[in-house]
Amino acid sequence: MYLNETFKVFKTLKVLIFNLQPTHNTMETQENKPLPTENNTNTSQNISATTIFKMASSAFFTATFRLIFFVVFGLSLNIAIFIMTYNDLDAWRNNSTNLLTNILGYVVPVFLLLIFPFLFYVLGQKHAIKAALFHVVSRSKEFLFVYFTDKLFDFMAKNPKTSAMIAEGKLTEVISQTLPNFLEKLQGMSFVFKGIFTKFSSKINFTEIFATAQTQLGTNASPETLKNFVAQEANKRIPIAFLSPASWVGFFILTIINLLVFAAIYLLMKEKIIS
Numbered sequence: 001m002y003l004n005e006t007f008k009v010f011k012t013l014k015v016l017i018f019n020l021q022p023t024h025n026t027m028e029t030q031e032n033k034p035l036p037t038e039n040n041t042n043t044s045q046n047i048s049a050t051t052i053f054k055m056a057s058s059a060f061f062t063a064t065f066r067l068i069f070f071v072v073f074g075l076s077l078n079i080a081i082f083i084m085t086y087n088d089l090d091a092w093r094n095n096s097t098n099l100l101t102n103i104l105g106y107v108v109p110v111f112l113l114l115i116f117p118f119l120f121y122v123l124g125q126k127h128a129i130k131a132a133l134f135h136v137v138s139r140s141k142e143f144l145f146v147y148f149t150d151k152l153f154d155f156m157a158k159n160p161k162t163s164a165m166i167a168e169g170k171l172t173e174v175i176s177q178t179l180p181n182f183l184e185k186l187q188g189m190s191f192v193f194k195g196i197f198t199k200f201s202s203k204i205n206f207t208e209i210f211a212t213a214q215t216q217l218g219t220n221a222s223p224e225t226l227k228n229f230v231a232q233e234a235n236k237r238i239p240i241a242f243l244s245p246a247s248w249v250g251f252f253i254l255t256i257i258n259l260l261v262f263a264a265i266y267l268l269m270k271e272k273i274i275s
Contacts, residue, residue, distance in 0.1 A: 063132035070124025088269040130246035145231035
């Protein structure tokens, strides 16, 4: 079960890191640079394929190591506890006349060999994805919203009606009509990016940013200038939580709970509180 689930997580992480590369030019990130216009849109720099590969590989192996560490630690700890308590657990199951002891003789191994290792796996999965997200965001957050706006314009271009309206110069009207639906579905994004931008949309008012862009750019508004403006403004509003590394607090809490359960079992056995 753990192996199959682990492959699913690796697949998710692979989609996450290799879907980062934007399809268009990236934005200028320095706050003191002028707003993008038709004349300066093309000055933004493309990320090299080598840089993308290095970043993706590094993020992937960071997440993989974290997940493997959680799984191996959880399994090793609980298998060790099970081996140490095996004889007493066997006696509880087979020799005890106490119903509670009989039940614990069956329940405790389930917790040691299934429940706790699975909890370490679930926690490790979340920690690994958080570590990968932090790795990507901390190194390439300036590209996240270029990716977002690219997907928005791809979404509009695939609809014949909105595509025709854009061709007629009704860009502002199209965005006003399309943005709410796009934010709800986040169509064309991977599962992980949907999660990222779902959280972002609760913290960042994209509708307000697009409205500001249309007002400030005026006649200079075009798909390219709008993408760069929105990406630049939204990038300034990334929640602090996404700029923080994955926390180890959950790991230590789960480990302490696991050890406390072992201590309780040990006390019951050695002090013969129940028999």
